[in-house]
Amino acid sequence: MQVPLTAEDRVILALEGPQLVGHTATVVHLPEGAPDLRLLRDAVARRLPAAPRLTWRLSGTSEEPVWRPDEVDVAAHVRAVDGAGPLDEAGVRTVLARLFGEHLDRGRPLWRMDVLGSLAGGGALLVWRVHHALADGGTVMRLADDVLWDPAPAADDAGEHRSETDTPRTSGVGPGRSSLPGVLTGELLPGLRRSPFDARVGREREVALAVAPVAALREAARRLAGATLNDAALAVVAGALRRWLEDRHGPLHGLTVKVPVTLHHDGDEVGNRDSYFRVDLPVDEPDPVARLLAVRRETAQRKARHDAQQLDELMDRLARLSPRLAGWSQRLQRSGRSFALNVSNVRGPDRPVTVLDAPVGAVQPLVEVAQHHALRVGVLSVADRLGFGLVADPSVVGDVDVLAAAVEQATAELLHIDRNGTAVTSAG
Numbered sequence: 001m002q003v004p005l006t007a008e009d010r011v012i013l014a015l016e017g018p019q020l021v022g023h024t025a026t027v028v029h030l031p032e033g034a035p036d037l038r039l040l041r042d043a044v045a046r047r048l049p050a051a052p053r054l055t056w057r058l059s060g061t062s063e064e065p066v067w068r069p070d071e072v073d074v075a076a077h078v079r080a081v082d083g084a085g086p087l088d089e090a091g092v093r094t095v096l097a098r099l100f101g102e103h104l105d106r107g108r109p110l111w112r113m114d115v116l117g118s119l120a121g122g123g124a125l126l127v128w129r130v131h132h133a134l135a136d137g138g139t140v141m142r143l144a145d146d147v148l149w150d151p152a153p154a155a156d157d158a159g160e161h162r163s164e165t166d167t168p169r170t171s172g173v174g175p176g177r178s179s180l181p182g183v184l185t186g187e188l189l190p191g192l193r194r195s196p197f198d199a200r201v202g203r204e205r206e207v208a209l210a211v212a213p214v215a216a217l218r219e220a221a222r223r224l225a226g227a228t229l230n231d232a233a234l235a236v237v238a239g240a241l242r243r244w245l246e247d248r249h250g251p252l253h254g255l256t257v258k259v260p261v262t263l264h265h266d267g268d269e270v271g272n273r274d275s276y277f278r279v280d281l282p283v284d285e286p287d288p289v290a291r292l293l294a295v296r297r298e299t300a301q302r303k304a305r306h307d308a309q310q311l312d313e314l315m316d317r318l319a320r321l322s323p324r325l326a327g328w329s330q331r332l333q334r335s336g337r338s339f340a341l342n343v344s345n346v347r348g349p350d351r352p353v354t355v356l357d358a359p360v361g362a363v364q365p366l367v368e369v370a371q372h373h374a375l376r377v378g379v380l381s382v383a384d385r386l387g388f389g390l391v392a393d394p395s396v397v398g399d400v401d402v403l404a405a406a407v408e409q410a411t412a413e414l415l416h417i418d419r420n421g422t423a424v425t426s427a428g
Helices: 007-015 037-050 089-101 137-147 180-188 214-225 229-248 288-304 307-321 323-333 400-415
Strands: 023-030 056-060 065-069 078-080 111-116 124-131 206-213 255-262 274-281 341-347 363-367 375-382 385-392
Touching: 023 089, 023 137, 023 385, 037 078, 037 111, 037 137, 089 111, 089 124, 089 206, 124 137, 137 255, 137 341, 206 214, 206 363, 206 400, 214 229, 214 288, 214 385, 214 400, 229 255, 229 274, 229 288, 229 341, 229 375, 229 385, 229 400, 274 288, 288 400, 341 363, 363 375, 385 400
Parallel strands: 078 111, 255 341, 341 375, 363 385
Antiparallel strands: 023 124, 023 363, 056 065, 111 124, 206 385, 255 274, 375 385
């Protein structure tokens, strides 16, 4: 048996190289003493048949790569992190950056779990790396249901792992109402200004983590602007970037971000299926409610025009009509002038989850940067925690830990504003 890589899988695989890794990582916070490595290996081995994708090894040729099922040496894929402890926050971030920067072994199925148990504050971290060519964020969450999270009670529906920005696969644009001009100007054509993150990316990485409450942030977004949780997450990122940029680059009039939108549908078996739209973050706006309203207007327009679906259909037509033109368009989309950074948001299970009966705390995603995009922000919701993971090339983006702290400060601002737009207490 062999499974050909899709066009999307192959594009992702080709982006990996000496300077860039091709995987994402999911950082899972667990209580002290958990998980026991032997029991974790046993549990993963027992449940792997439910996730055959995790047995696939890269094979074939560079021109025609395929996935082939392989025997999985679980002990080689589920490992303890060696090193002295206990580790403080800075030490943890150093270990996370080192793990994230290690390429996965292409001679094995492209995933690995590393358990870091020597934390100064107690508890443990499970760091699960999965190659993006094998699975995107939504697929990783489905795989987590299969092999990592303890099974949900029979009466409990784990919910879908789709972002609130997701829309149905069909475009909904009838004859004579094509939004193609809006797609071309809004999603493809590059801007005139270079972003502060537009630089050649090297091999070094720094990471930082932040967390926000899901229910409170969702309610604040709805109450203040009729906005979604995803809108609030983008507005929080805008507020954090404003703080960080003011001290390092001076004022900016706007910063365009790329927002991936999954096109998965129930029951599909593909590992990668997404598109995107672009949003101009109002990093020049000092008022947090005005930032949220501006983001809501932008995303509402993109969703009303079905930009992500229109772009996907356009790229599919280009690939069939002219591979050369499709390649040019893909290069244009990756340009530093096309967007400043990528902010991806994945919805995990709404219910609290456990690993070997140990309650899971925050869960944060780490996603690789790209050439001319030296900062990447990932967002992942699990139960009532919204986890933010930041990855950066420190030669371009310094003090990423300060930026993560600014994410939590910008969250606090929104949570402490009343219906009249007045701050009711200090945001800290």
